[in-house]
Amino acid sequence: MSFAKSLAVATLTVALAAPALAQQMPQGGPPSAQDQVAQLGELIELEAGQEQELVALLTDSQERIQSLQADAQSVQMQLQQSIGHDYDEAAIRQDAERLGELTGEMTAESVLMQSRLQATLTQAQRDELERQVQERQEQMRQMQQQMQQQQQPAQ
Numbered sequence: 001m002s003f004a005k006s007l008a009v010a011t012l013t014v015a016l017a018a019p020a021l022a023q024q025m026p027q028g029g030p031p032s033a034q035d036q037v038a039q040l041g042e043l044i045e046l047e048a049g050q051e052q053e054l055v056a057l058l059t060d061s062q063e064r065i066q067s068l069q070a071d072a073q074s075v076q077m078q079l080q081q082s083i084g085h086d087y088d089e090a091a092i093r094q095d096a097e098r099l100g101e102l103t104g105e106m107t108a109e110s111v112l113m114q115s116r117l118q119a120t121l122t123q124a125q126r127d128e129l130e131r132q133v134q135e136r137q138e139q140m141r142q143m144q145q146q147m148q149q150q151q152q153p154a155q
Helices: 003-024 033-043 048-081 089-120 123-151
Strands: none
Touching: 033 048, 033 123, 048 089
């Protein structure tokens, strides 16, 4: 499986869990790592050891990403406060560079998390997950086509 395809499958793995979790989760707040792993377990059969490993992996990665997001929000606020007639170009550029670094770190952490998730699954599980992702993509494509057809005026 190519890296891009593997990345897409991993990304969609977490995305597939979102609709069902949104119905189950209380208002305000992302699903927990345990909830995400439980949803993944509904899509593909996970062994107990895999569940524990995935929960630990997701928890650790989510904590790092949340910390980076908090830092990025702080830098964004600093940048907003820099707007004005008495601006400091050097400070703005320094904050913008830091924001870029934080964004890069968040991206790297996300890709690493997805890669680690893939490495935890067996080939059969990855194949099944990819099959389900393709099936869901096809369903989404069909729904989009139906919506477009419904929006077109009658001739």
